[in-house]
Amino acid sequence: MNYPTTQIEFEKLFSTEEQCQSYLTSLRYENGYLCEKCNCTEFWVNNRGVYICKFCKNELSITAGTIFHGARIPLTLLFRALWYIVAPKNGVSAVSVQNILGLKRYTTTWIWLQRFRRLMVLPGREKLSGVVEVDETLVGGKRSGKRGRGAEGKTLVIIAVELVEKHMGRVRLSTIEYADRICINKFIKDNIDIGSTIITDGWKGYTDLKKMKYKHITEDKKVKLNEEEITPNVHKIASLLKRWLLGTHQNFTSSENLNYYLDEYAFRYNRRRAKSRGYL
Numbered sequence: 001m002n003y004p005t006t007q008i009e010f011e012k013l014f015s016t017e018e019q020c021q022s023y024l025t026s027l028r029y030e031n032g033y034l035c036e037k038c039n040c041t042e043f044w045v046n047n048r049g050v051y052i053c054k055f056c057k058n059e060l061s062i063t064a065g066t067i068f069h070g071a072r073i074p075l076t077l078l079f080r081a082l083w084y085i086v087a088p089k090n091g092v093s094a095v096s097v098q099n100i101l102g103l104k105r106y107t108t109t110w111i112w113l114q115r116f117r118r119l120m121v122l123p124g125r126e127k128l129s130g131v132v133e134v135d136e137t138l139v140g141g142k143r144s145g146k147r148g149r150g151a152e153g154k155t156l157v158i159i160a161v162e163l164v165e166k167h168m169g170r171v172r173l174s175t176i177e178y179a180d181r182i183c184i185n186k187f188i189k190d191n192i193d194i195g196s197t198i199i200t201d202g203w204k205g206y207t208d209l210k211k212m213k214y215k216h217i218t219e220d221k222k223v224k225l226n227e228e229e230i231t232p233n234v235h236k237i238a239s240l241l242k243r244w245l246l247g248t249h250q251n252f253t254s255s256e257n258l259n260y261y262l263d264e265y266a267f268r269y270n271r272r273r274a275k276s277r278g279y280l
Contacts, residue, residue: 004083007083007087010080010083010087014076014079014080014083015076016076017049017074017075017076020075020076020079021049021062021075024062024063024066024068024075025062028062033051035053035055035056035058036058036060037053037056037058038053038055038056038058040053040054040055040056042054042055048061049061049062050062063075067115067116067118067119073103073108073112077101077103078112080100080101081097081101081109081112081113081116082116084096084097084100085097085113085116085117085264086116086120086267089268090244090247090248090268091248091264091268092248093248093249093250094106094109094110094113095109097109097113114257114260117260117261117263117264118260118263120263120264120266120267121263121267127190127191127192127193128160128162128169128170128172128191128192128193128196129162129192129193129195129196130162130163130164130169130196130197131162131163131196131197131199132160132161132162132163132192132196132197132198132199133160133161133163133198133199133200133231133232133233133234134158134159134160134161134184134188134192134198134199134200134206134231134234135158135159135200135201135230135231135234135235135238136156136157136158136159136176136179137156137157137159137234137235137238137241137242138154138155138156138157139154139155139156139157139241139242139245139258140153140154140155140255140258155175155255155258156175156176156177156178156179157173157174157175157176157238157241157258157262158173158174158175158176158179158183158184158187159171159172159173159234159237159238159241160172160173160187160188160191160192160234161231161233161234161237163233168233168236168237170266170269170270171237171266171269171270172187172191172192172266173237173241173262173263173265173266174187174191174259174262175255175258175259175262179203179205180205181204181205181206181207181208183205184205184206185208185212188209188212188214189212192214194212194213194214195213195214195215196214196215197214197215197216197217198214198215198216198217199217199218199230199231200216200217200218200230200231201218201219201230201231202218202219206218218230237269240269241262241265244265245261249261
C-alpha cells in the first residue's frame with residue numbers, strides 16, 4: 001500500500017472500520033493468515049473482528065500486540081488521530097484533536113497522543129556521528145537559576161545536533177536532572193557514536209569526553225565567545241523547540257512528560273525533508 005500524502009488520500013484508505021482492520025491484517029499476515037498455535041491457514045472472523053482458527057479455534061484480535069490493543073475507541077478515529085499528529089508540519093495539540101474528532105474526554109485524547117509519540121522513537125535507532133554540537137537549555141518557567149542545578153520552574157534539556165558539511169543534520173534531545181558529568185555522559189553515550197567529534201563550551205560537565213573515546217573540541221579561552229557562537233546550531237534548535245512548544249502546545253507540557261514532546265520534535269525535525277513525515 002502506498003502511504004497517503006494528503007487528507008483526501010487518507011480518507012479513501014481508512015474511512016471505515018473494515019478498511020482499518022484490513023490494513024492491520026495486511027501488516028500482521030503479510031503472506032496470508034497463519035495460526036500462531038497450529039499453523040493452520042484457514043480461519044473465520046466473528047462479529048467482533050476476532051480471527052478464529054478453523055482447526056484449533058484459537059482466537060486472536062487483529063489489534064493484539066499493537067498500540068491499538070484494548071482500544072474502546074473506533075479504529076477510524078484512532079487512525080485519524082495518528083494522521084493528525086504525524087502528517088502536519090507542526091503537529092497538533094490534544095485539545096485540537098479532541099475538537100476535530102469530537103471526542104468527549106480530553107484525558108482520553110491526551111493518553112492516546114502520548115502513546116503515538118512513543119512510536120516516534122525506533123528501538124536501536126542509528127546514533128549521531130561525525131561532528132556533533134552539544135549544549136543544554138532550559139525549557140518552561142519564568143525564573144532564572146544556576147546552570148548546574150537547573151532553575152526553579154524550568155526543565156533542563158540537553159541537545160545534540162549532527163553537522164553534515166556545516167549544515168544541520170539529525171538532532172537528539174532529552175531532559176536531564178542535572179548538567180553534571182553523570183547525566184551528560186549517559187546522554188552522549190546513548191546518542192552519539194564513539195569516535196565522533198563533539199563540540200561544546202567549557203562547562204565542567206563535558207570533561208570526560210576524551211576518556212570516553214570521543215574527540216572533544218571546546219572553546220578557546222584566549223578568544224572570548226558567547227555560548228551562541230560556540231554551539232550556534234544547538235541554540236537554533238533550542239529556539240525552534242521553544243517556539244514549537246509555545247505555538248503548537250501552548251507551552252502546556254509538564255516536566256514529567258516533556259521527553260515525549262522532545263521525541264516528537266526530533267521526529268519532525270529529522271524528517272523535515274521527507275515527502276511524507278507520517279510514514280512510521
